[in-house]
Amino acid sequence: xxxxxxxxxxxxxxxxxxxxxxxxxxxxxxxxxxxxxxxxxxxxxxxxxxxxxxxxxxxxxxxxxxxxxxxxxxxxxxxxxxxxxxxxxxxxxxxxxxxxxxxxxxxxxxxxxxxxxxxxxxxxxxxxxxxxxxxxxxxxxxxxxxxxxxxxxxxxxxxxxxxxxxxxxxxxxxxxxxxxxxxxxxxxxxxxxxxxxxxxxxxxxxxxxxxxxxxxxxxxxxxxxxxxxxxxxxxxxxxxxxxxxxxxxxxxxxxxxxxxxxxxxxxxxxxxxxxxxxxxxxxxxxxxxxxxxxxxxxxxxxxxxxxxxxxxxxxxxxxxxxxxxxxxxxxxxxxxxxxxxxxxxxxxxxxxxxxxxxxxxxxxxxxxxxxxxxxxxxxxxxxxxxxxxxxxxxxxxxxxxx
Amino acid sequence: xxxxxxxxxxxxxxxxxxxxxxxxxxxxxxxxxxxxxxxxxxxxxxxxxxxxxxxxxxxxxxxxxxxxxxxxxxxxxxxxxxxxxxxxxxxxxxxxxxxxxxxxxxxxxxxxxxxxxxxxxxxxxxxxxxxxxxxxxxxxxxxxxxxxxxxxxxxxxxxxxxxxxxxxxxxxxxxxxxxxxxxxxxxxxxxxxxxxxxxxxxxxxxxxxxxxxxxxxxxxxxxxxxxxxxxxxxxxxxxxxxxxxxxxxxxxxxxxxxxxxxxxxxxxxxx
Amino acid sequence: xxxxxxxxxxxxxxxxxxxxxxxxxxxxxxxxxxxxxxxxxxxxxxxxxxxxxxxxxxxxxxxxxxxxxxxxxxxxxxxxxxxxxxxxxxxxxxxxxxxxxxxxxxxxxxxxxxxxxxxxxxxxxxxxxxxxxxxxxxxxxxxxxxxxxxxxxxxxxxxxxxxxxxxxxxxxxxxxxxxxxxxxxxxxxxxxxxxxxxxxxxxxxxxxxxxxxxxxxxxxxxxxxxxxxxxxxxxxxxxxxxxxxxxxxxxxxxxxxxxxxxxxxxxxxxxxxxxxxxxxxxxx
Numbered sequence: 019x020x021x022x023x024x025x026x027x028x029x030x031x032x033x034x035x036x037x038x039x040x041x042x043x044x045x046x047x048x049x050x051x052x053x054x055x056x057x058x059x060x061x062x063x064x065x066x067x068x069x070x071x072x073x074x075x076x077x078x079x080x081x082x083x084x085x086x087x088x089x090x091x092x093x094x095x096x097x098x099x100x101x102x103x104x105x106x107x108x109x110x111x112x113x114x115x116x117x118x119x120x121x122x123x124x125x126x127x128x129x130x131x132x133x134x135x136x137x138x139x140x141x142x143x144x145x146x147x148x149x150x151x152x153x154x155x156x157x158x159x160x161x162x163x164x165x166x167x168x169x170x171x172x173x174x175x176x177x178x179x180x181x182x183x184x185x186x187x188x189x190x191x192x193x194x195x196x197x198x199x200x201x202x203x204x205x206x207x208x209x210x211x212x213x214x215x216x217x218x219x220x221x222x223x224x225x226x227x228x229x230x231x232x233x234x235x236x237x238x239x240x241x242x243x244x245x246x247x248x249x250x251x252x253x254x255x256x257x258x259x260x261x262x263x264x265x266x267x268x269x270x271x272x273x274x275x276x277x278x279x280x281x282x283x284x285x286x287x288x289x290x291x292x293x294x295x296x297x298x299x300x301x302x303x304x305x306x307x308x309x310x311x312x313x314x315x316x317x318x319x320x321x322x323x324x325x326x327x328x329x330x331x332x333x334x335x336x337x338x339x340x341x342x343x344x345x346x347x348x349x350x351x352x353x354x355x356x357x358x359x360x361x362x363x364x365x366x367x368x369x370x371x372x373x374x375x376x377x378x379x380x381x382x383x384x385x386x387x388x389x390x391x392x393x394x395x396x397x398x399x400x401x402x403x404x405x406x407x408x409x410x411x412x413x414x415x416x417x418x419x420x
Numbered sequence: 421x422x423x424x425x426x427x428x429x430x431x432x433x434x435x436x437x438x439x440x441x442x443x444x445x446x447x448x449x450x451x452x453x454x455x456x457x458x459x460x461x462x463x464x465x466x467x468x469x470x471x472x473x474x475x476x477x478x479x480x481x482x483x484x485x486x487x488x489x490x491x492x493x494x495x496x497x498x499x500x501x502x503x504x505x506x507x508x509x510x511x512x513x514x515x516x517x518x519x520x521x522x523x524x525x526x527x528x529x530x531x532x533x534x535x536x537x538x539x540x541x542x543x544x545x546x547x548x549x550x551x552x553x554x555x556x557x558x559x560x561x562x563x564x565x566x567x568x569x570x571x572x573x574x575x576x577x578x579x580x581x582x583x584x585x586x587x588x589x590x591x592x593x594x595x596x597x598x599x600x601x602x603x604x605x606x607x608x609x610x611x612x613x614x615x616x617x618x619x620x621x622x623x624x625x626x627x628x629x630x631x632x633x634x635x636x637x638x639x640x641x642x643x644x645x646x647x648x649x650x651x652x653x654x655x656x657x658x659x660x661x662x663x664x665x666x667x668x669x670x671x672x673x674x675x676x677x678x679x680x681x682x683x684x685x686x687x688x689x690x691x
Numbered sequence: 692x693x694x695x696x697x698x699x700x701x702x703x704x705x706x707x708x709x710x711x712x713x714x715x716x717x718x719x720x721x722x723x724x725x726x727x728x729x730x731x732x733x734x735x736x737x738x739x740x741x742x743x744x745x746x747x748x749x750x751x752x753x754x755x756x757x758x759x760x761x762x763x764x765x766x767x768x769x770x771x772x773x774x775x776x777x778x779x780x781x782x783x784x785x786x787x788x789x790x791x792x793x794x795x796x797x798x799x800x801x802x803x804x805x806x807x808x809x810x811x812x813x814x815x816x817x818x819x820x821x822x823x824x825x826x827x828x829x830x831x832x833x834x835x836x837x838x839x840x841x842x843x844x845x846x847x848x849x850x851x852x853x854x855x856x857x858x859x860x861x862x863x864x865x866x867x868x869x870x871x872x873x874x875x876x877x878x879x880x881x882x883x884x885x886x887x888x889x890x891x892x893x894x895x896x897x898x899x900x901x902x903x904x905x906x907x908x909x910x911x912x913x914x915x916x917x918x919x920x921x922x923x924x925x926x927x928x929x930x931x932x933x934x935x936x937x938x939x940x941x942x943x944x945x946x947x948x949x950x951x952x953x954x955x956x957x958x959x960x961x962x963x964x965x966x967x968x969x970x971x972x973x974x975x
Contacts, residue, residue: 027866034781037773041840042794044833048801051812068500092545092584112583113499151500180588184568195589217708225705234709236962241716243958245894247923248947251930252719254598255940259605269562269606271591282715289712315698336800343802345897346927349594353602354567357589365591370804370897375567375594377808377901379475382816394808398801405800409793447932451744454907458741470918471907472822473932487821595932597939619935 048398056392059175062385063167065187069113070155071165072140072148079103081166084174087188090147098145111139111148112186129154137162149187170385175392181356181367183376183386191389195356197396199366202359203273203348204341207280211337214281215288216330222289223296224318242286250350253279258351265363271353273366279347284337291336295329295415296322328415332408339404343397345370369393441669444472445479445492446571447595448614449654451685452518453492459681460672469669476571483657484508489666491657494520494571513663515656517673519688521615522576522650523638525600525622527607532556534635536628537649540580543610546587551608564599564611565590572596575652576612615643616686643688654687723947730945740907744929745938749946751908755919756893756953758912759903762828763835763892768885770832771839778840779847780869799837804897806834811901823916827903834898835888842884846877879968883961890957894950896923922950 064084065071071087073079082090082101089095090108099105116136125132137156140148156162170191178192222234253275261278262270299322307317323330353365354375373390380386443453450473457469472488479491480501497514505512524540526532532555535543542548544563552558565586566573577583593599596613603609604621615638618624626635629649642648656673658666672678679689734748741747774791782788810830820826850873858868874881896904904924912919926946929939 023864027864030866031781034773034777037770038777038782038791040770040774041798041836042791044836045794045798047813048805048809051809051817052805055812088585151503153503182568182585182588184573185585186583190588214708214711217705218712221705221709225702226709230709234713236959237713237716239958239962240720240955241712243890243894243954244719245896245923245950245954247894247896247927248723248951249719251926251943251947252722254601254930256722262605268560268608269591269602271602282719285712285715313694313698315701316694318701339800343804345802345804346923350598350927350931353591354593355589355591367592370802373804373808374897374900375592377811378473379477379567379570381477381481391808391812394805398805401800401802401805402797405797409796450906450932454740454744455742457907468910470905472918473906593931595928597936598931601931601936617935619937621937 056395059388084188106145200368203276206277210281219292250347253351276352280341291333295326332412335408444488446476446494447473448494449492518682521643524625727944727948752920752925763831766832775843806898846880886961
């Protein structure tokens with residue numbers, strides 16, 4: 019009997035230990051999955067997987083950058099000399115074009131004659147650039163030259179300013195506008211939320227009577243409890259038209275709308291933490307200040323706020339963290355235009371919104387899919403940094419209190 | 421005893437899954453599939469039809485993985501998608517269920533009524549930036565697009581932009597409903613939506629595909645007689661191995677009753 | 692200006708700010724309530740969507756959300772409580788506990804969309820659950836795990852050590868102490884944490900986008916491998932898509948109202964419980 023009990027005790031201990039490790043395990047798995055998928059992007063070719071770019075052997079061009087490829091296929095670069103070749107006009111050829119040049123029967127039942135036909139087209143046009151599937155490359159044809167495949171570069175990803183993940187043949191994964199957009203919206207959200215939150219925190223911790231506090235506290239908890247999709251819906255039907263009309267803007271879906279919604283959403287975090295920090299001010303310090311003849315207001319801004327400064331900083335940092343990761347509300351109100359932000363009253367696209375909007379339509383395993391996981395990695399790293407710095411800052415506050 | 425229970429359970433599960441149909445893919449076709457599913461199940465209560473969106477690409481991926489029975493696509497299956505299916509030993513069958521016309525819409529107060537394809541291309545690739553360049557008021561153009569790689573996005577790119585890429589940093593909305601909403605609020609806005617989505621809050625542009633000789637109004641009649649140029653077929657794709665399973669639903673869609681639903685949700689019938 | 696007037700002005704401003712925050716809350720709640728109350732009816736709560744989401748109700752979405760709540764709680768609650776017991780009762784105060792605590796905090800600060808990505812990669816694709824209640828529940832479960840651990844740990848910490856030593860001194864084993872003494876005492880606060888996490892789960896959209904949510908389902912799911920509709924996703928869908936946005940607006944307001952009602956009810960319940968038990972403990 020006793021033995022059985024001992025065995026049970028030991029089993030329970032093991033189970034408890036295992037449960038204790040679940041969160042660490044989850045983080046580890048998140049890191050593995052996110053980074054494995056995400057960094058796969060840099061071993062993906064910069065031209066869509068399974069496709070190749072071909073020119074005639076007579077063409078002196080050896081390589082093209084993804085940006086040049088995109089511009090050629092958008093007819094923004096129209097002659098070869100712009101990319102280091104001869105002065106001739108570029109003839110753009112997409113794989114689908116072949117089907118309008120020959121009747122379907124000529125390719126054979128299993129398309130076994132397709133490479134031959136493609137070779138023919140390329141051989142006939144000296145200034146062609148052809149975008150065709152690798153499996154139909156006319157390998158035997160000596161007048162066809164395949165441009166070497168380069169992988170997507172880290173510098174293109176982090177330094178690029180164009181986010182066109184489905185552009186063919188060369189998708190553009192410039193993540194800069196997305197990172198800037200995220201920071202932009204979050205920064206202004208905190209700029210709006212901080213004074214408001216500080217005011218309320220001061221009011222609650224220093225001025226309000228017990229009854230008012232009893233009313234305010236649940237109100238703020240409720241504000242934190244409202245789901246983000248409801249905030250988004252509210253923003254979409256109320257704030258966006260309101261902003262557009264009140265400020266007479268060409269569009270209502272702006273960074274400003276996103277910042278306002280995020281500010282409301284970050285308020286509870288800021289208020290709760292800042293109030294805690296201020297409430298921790300030792301009684302002796304307050305009384306000393308009041309005894310010296312300072313008014314309550316002077317005591318607040320000369321003694322209490324400086325004393326709680328670390329806690330307030332932590333509140334700000336955590337508020338930013340909340341804002342950066344917010345998805346649905348931002349997706350619904352910011353208009354999602356991937357441009358470098360330079361004004362509050364223009365549309366921006368954030369990282370979380372990009373993931374939410376595009377993941378469903380990105381084919382699993384492709385470069386687009388991987389790039390979205392890489393965005394997830396960026397988000398993960400940013401929030402980890404934020405929670406670490408909040409930890410450090412609030413530890414400072416803690417030390418002060420002891 | 422245990423065995424009998426097990427077999428009964430398996431049988432019941434099999435029974436249920438035989439009747440369950442999953443449709444996945446294009447968001448454009450959601451209203452059609454949803455309504456059709458609703459009506460279909462009224463006639464055949466033993467069927468359970470699940471409809472999920474996500475985009476045309478998602479539909480094909482799901483067909484590839486066998487996680488859907490029918491893929492709904494607002495564009496034709498791509499060459500390499502067909503190849504991928506072939507590599508997995510699946511042959512798919514295509515059914516054209518309806519046609520959809522894309523209407524170009526602007527704010528009701530906009531004076532511009534006619535636009536050529538070339539002008540539209542300029543607007544959506546970012547070369548034309550002000551309404552006065554196309555005969556309107558002096559006001560910046562705000563183009564709205566769907567999210568990347570939805571079938572609508574790709575079809576518009578193919579038909580109107582002649583495969584050129586959209587300007588970078590175009591406003592993109594997660595769904596067509598949101599585009600209508602935004603355009604009805606934004607004076608300088610322009611966007612593209614399925615004919616089914618047209619309402620009084622927005623104004624439809626007459627489009628010319630012959631350098632401005634004739635401008636055609638987007639309407640069911642004009643799409644049917646093929647004078648309106650921006651029309652695309654809407655497809656269902658399925659694995660031929662599962663034909664018997666999906667056939668009743670496909671037949672229903674193609675029947676007179678099904679086609680009535682097609683026009684009810686604002687698409688154009690196949691016959 | 693003398694310092695008294697300055698103080699008066701400052702205090703008036705703070706009062707206004709306090710009022711403003713309450714005002715914002717009432718604005719949002721009032722707006723949803725005012726527009727949504729008309730849509731709520733028995734039929735709305737008990738029938739499926741009709742006419743391309745412009746008529747009918749939201750019954751499948753309500754049921755779907757309930758399934759997801761149940762699924763994630765079944766997954767996260769035992770693990771969370773056990774994890775907290777381990778940290779507070781077994782692991783002592785060494786680096787292991789500090790490490791776990793940091794990890795738990797970190798997990799809690801990860802944005803919900805990252806959970807969505809992860810859930811899709813692990814549960815949907817790698818483990819092959821597909822878009823299903825199982826995958827969605829696991830993802831949501833991970834999301835609320837830190838919340839459950841934190842609240843349980845606080846509850847355990849609040850119990851004076853004298854109870855533990857007392858029980859052990861009477862010859863009870865550690866497990867018996869936990870089961871008979873610690874858990875019953877911590878129970879109210881643990882339940883509060885559970886209710887809070889239910890509120891959180893019912894409102895999350897981003898994690899279920901790619902793991903479980905369906906646009907339209909005619910029938911209720913009959914296994915954990917089925918997809919479900921869910922209230923927050925349904926609200927997102929009818930707010931942004933659908934052929935007739937104006938016609939589906941009342942339904943959107945109604946859905947938002949139901950969603951808010953569930954979430955707020957859970958929060959109020961948690962607050963009330965906390966107060967009730969808090970008073971009880973004090974009078975003891």
